Amino acid sequence: MKRMPGIVSGVVLTAILAGAVGSSTHAQTKSVLLSVELPDSPTAGARLFAQKSCVRCHSLGGGEPRVGPDLGRILFSGTVLDLAGAFWNHAPAMREKMQDLRIQPPTMTSGEMADIIALLTAYRYYITELGGPGSPSAGRAVFASKGCVHCHSVNGNAWEQPGPNLRRYRGRFSAIFLAQAMWNHGPEMASAMQGLGLKWPKFTGREMGDLVAYLQAGNGGSSEERVYFEPGSPRRGRQLFSDKRCLACHAIAGKGGRGGPDLGTRPRELVGSVASIAGLMWNHSQGMTAEFRRRGIPRVTFSGQEMADIIGYLYFVNYANVRGTPARGAQIFVDKCSTCHSIGSGKGIGPDLGGVPRLDDPIAIIAAMWNHSAKMEEELRKRGLPWPRLESGEAADLTAFLLSRRDTSAARPTTGASR
Ligand code: HEC
Ligand code: HEC
Ligand code: HEC
Ligand code: HEC
Structure with missing residues (x-):
């Protein structure tokens, strides 16, 4: 209706x-x-x-x-x-x-x-490629400069590293899958980083898109056999946004909670690719985790489809919130x-x-x-x-x-x- x-x-x-x-x-x-x-x-x-x-x-x-x-x-x-x-x-x-x-x-x-x-x-x-394809070689540099390389390898090499091998993300891999895994494993990664004296890395611009391209391609491999998630349902995402209590801290265009920024009035940031939205969530996940703790809200995790739905929602709600001047x-x-x-x-x-x-x-x-x-x-x-x-x-x-x-x-x- x-x-x-x-x-x-x-x-x-x-x-x-x-x-x-x-x-x-x-x-x-x-x-x-x-x-x-x-x-x-x-x-x-x-x-x-x-x-x-x-x-x-x-x-x-x-x-x-x-x-x-x-x-x-x-x-x-x-x-x-x-x-x-x-x-x-x-x-x-x-x-x-x-x-x-x-x-x-x-x-x-x-x-x-x-x-x-x-x-x-x-x-x-x-299709992140629309704005120009993600570059695996730039992504490799991102992987190093953000410190992922300290804890993860992307090859078969059995390095003794604190984090799991990311080889399994090669090829059959989507930005959503990475966003979900990075979000779900955030707290463990944070404490591993603390142990090594590493700062929580932040992504800007195309960096996340490039990282995705790199992980998809592996070291010099091709990114032919890509599999995308079922596109998210923005309507299901709206439901999750409230079920997962995002709404406790975030308003959507003025309606909802406080503590976090309004996520319904951000067309410039949130009408991007999946990778760029995922990058934002990653960048802010430390701040959010702190806020979760402060309020005694248990931190939530996502299934891949749920992540797709939430990202779909954030994207569409900004894309479809249009202002016109009569x-x-x-x-x-x-x-x-x-x-x-x-x-x-x-x-x-x-x-x-x-x-x-x-x-x-x-x-x-x-x-x-x-x-x-x-x-x-x-x-x-x-x-x-x-x-x-x-x-x-x-x-x-x-x-x-x-x-x-x-x-x-x-x-x-x-x-x-x-x-
Ligand atoms: C008979 C062929 C034909 C059919 C059928 C057709 N289109 Fe097109 N469409 C074209 C052509 C040719 C152009 C480019 C027109 C121009 O250059 O002005 C175009 C342009 C467009 C554009 C604008 C693209 C731009 O550059 O901004 C959109 C959007 C679009 N079509 C959507 C649709 C949709 C949706 C349908 C089905 C409901 C559809 N078209 C059916 C031939 C067709
Ligand atoms: C200080 C070490 C460390 C750094 C730096 C680090 N991670 Fe992790 N990462 C881990 C650990 C430990 C886990 C496993 C956490 C768990 O078991 O919940 C993990 C898990 C993951 C997972 C989920 C893997 C799986 O198989 O489920 C992904 C994806 C991931 N990291 C990506 C990254 C990326 C991308 C970066 C760089 C931005 C990064 N990590 C930086 C330690 C690190
Ligand atoms: C306990 C409060 C809280 C909850 C619950 C919460 N967030 Fe946040 N969120 C924050 C805060 C605080 C920030 C800003 C953090 C910072 O500045 O680093 C933030 C930032 C963000 C951003 C980045 C926005 C920007 O300005 O770039 C996104 C996207 C986001 N949250 C999504 C979510 C989603 C999706 C959920 C539900 C799973 C959620 N948040 C649940 C507090 C929360
Ligand atoms: C040169 C004359 C002309 C111009 C200019 C024109 N229209 Fe129309 N419009 C018509 C005619 C004639 C019809 C009826 C068409 C039919 O019966 O199929 C119509 C029908 C419509 C309808 C459908 C109404 C219904 O019955 O559902 C809409 C909406 C509409 N016009 C909007 C616009 C808008 C907005 C503009 C300006 C951007 C515009 N028109 C410019 C002649 C025009």
């Missing part, structure tokens, strides 16, 4: 379309939180990717070249709505190719759109949509966007735009107007604006407006 996005409380926008655009700096800068439902499983979109014919023109990370770009190789920057916006921006080109290939353009419910977007983002976060959206609406659409007055070539049922969350709006893109394109052509592209941040601003107007000017359906 979709919740109504909890937006626009206190933001008065009624006057904006009536010519007040740009007149109030306060309203210009005031942003609202758009809530996008957490996906249950990013892989649910895989089925749709085939069903909706995307697979006929796009591959997802490898495979033979197709008409459209490999969507597993594009690093979609920005938020979940920027990705939806990219889909919209390319609609005319895609439709043209669909016509050539006699593919019936698929229509999409907002739930389907959300699942497909989740699939595409899952690629971004599982006042900026109003300007976009004026510039790109108002030739054909009105809100509330009932006029226009296109439907009055205040009255269309079910446009009650940002993804639903983009899905509806896609579903009606053929007719919109025709009307644009007739008028010699360009396709109304949505640049970075604009999909969020525009949908924030449309939703705010619905709250004030439209009778929205009470229930059943679901995916």
Whole structure:
């Protein structure tokens, strides 16, 4: 079930379309939180990717070249709505190719759109290589400089070392697996380090990704036979986040405990790869362990799948917590949509966007735009107007604006407006 996005409380926008655009700096800068439902499983979109014919023109990370770009190789920057916006921006080109290939353009419910977007983002976060592949040789240097080499070997050599041989992580190994093992064994490693007078090493930038690449490859080996975990379920992760008592010390976007930092408002740090999130947890694990002790909370461990779910949750909750500025959206609406659409007055070539049922969350709006893109394109052509592209941040601003107007000017359906 979709919740109504909890937006626009206190933001008065009624006057904006009536010519007040740009007149109030306060309203210009005031942003609202758009809530996008957490996906249950990013892989649910895989089925749709085939069903909706995307697979006929796009591959997802490898495979033979197709008409459209490999969507597993594009690093979609920005938020979940920027990705939806990219889909919209390319609609005319895609439709043209669909016509050539006699593919019936698929229509999409907002739930389907959300699942497909989740699939595409899952690629971004599982495949660290997107930002540039992890480098085994750089990872080897990391392994030495962080002191792992004092206690672990990665070869078959039976060195007398305090820590277990890490050979078993070669190849069949994922960043999640390493994150989980490092987390679970943290306290023992800490005391071994203390014994040797070593400091708890911290990871920055790409170091964790490189370390993963090194352990996967072993000394000079190849990283061919990689096995990834089942992608985490952000929704299950949300449950674990409370079951494992993370919520006792961490808030998510303002809701939850104190003592640790808010983990729901960190798009810059937490919308990275699995390895970078794992690196953050490792970096802070000493501080956390101390806080666990202070409060008498038993330290928790994770199974691999649980770690995948938690990381999936932290990733998505930041990716999907999008802020939009309705006042900026109003300007976009004026510039790109108002030739054909009105809100509330009932006029226009296109439907009055205040009255269309079910446009009650940002993804639903983009899905509806896609579903009606053929007719919109025709009307644009007739008028010699360009396709109304949505640049970075604009999909969020525009949908924030449309939703705010619905709250004030439209009778929205009470229930059943679901995916
Ligand atoms: C008939 C072929 C075809 C089909 C079917 C198709 N696409 Fe595309 N898609 C393309 C082409 C070609 C482009 C590049 C268009 C351009 O250059 O503007 C593209 C671009 C995209 C982009 C933008 C990539 C970027 O560079 O930002 C996304 C996202 C996308 N497609 C998603 C999908 C999804 C999801 C589906 C299934 C619902 C789908 N496509 C179905 C051909 C297709
Ligand atoms: C001072 C010694 C020491 C250092 C330095 C050290 N570890 Fe460990 N590590 C250990 C010990 C001891 C264990 C086994 C802990 C246990 O049994 O719970 C371990 C366990 C592990 C495990 C789990 C192994 C398994 O087979 O389950 C991984 C993975 C690991 N370490 C990775 C690392 C990495 C990566 C580094 C460098 C950032 C590192 N360790 C630094 C001592 C160390
Ligand atoms: C007892 C309190 C406590 C609990 C419970 C706790 N944390 Fe923390 N967490 C902290 C503190 C304190 C920090 C900051 C530590 C530091 O600065 O070194 C932190 C930092 C973090 C960070 C790094 C954030 C950043 O600012 O970069 C992550 C990620 C994290 N915790 C995840 C978790 C997860 C997942 C759980 C549940 C398994 C959890 N924490 C449970 C107290 C806690
Ligand atoms: C050139 C005219 C034109 C422009 C510009 C235009 N639209 Fe449309 N739009 C239409 C028409 C016509 C329809 C009805 C299409 C149909 O019936 O299939 C439509 C339908 C829609 C729908 C679907 C409504 C429903 O019934 O579900 C949405 C949402 C929408 N437009 C949003 C936008 C937004 C947002 C913009 C600006 C970025 C925009 N449109 C720009 C003409 C336009």
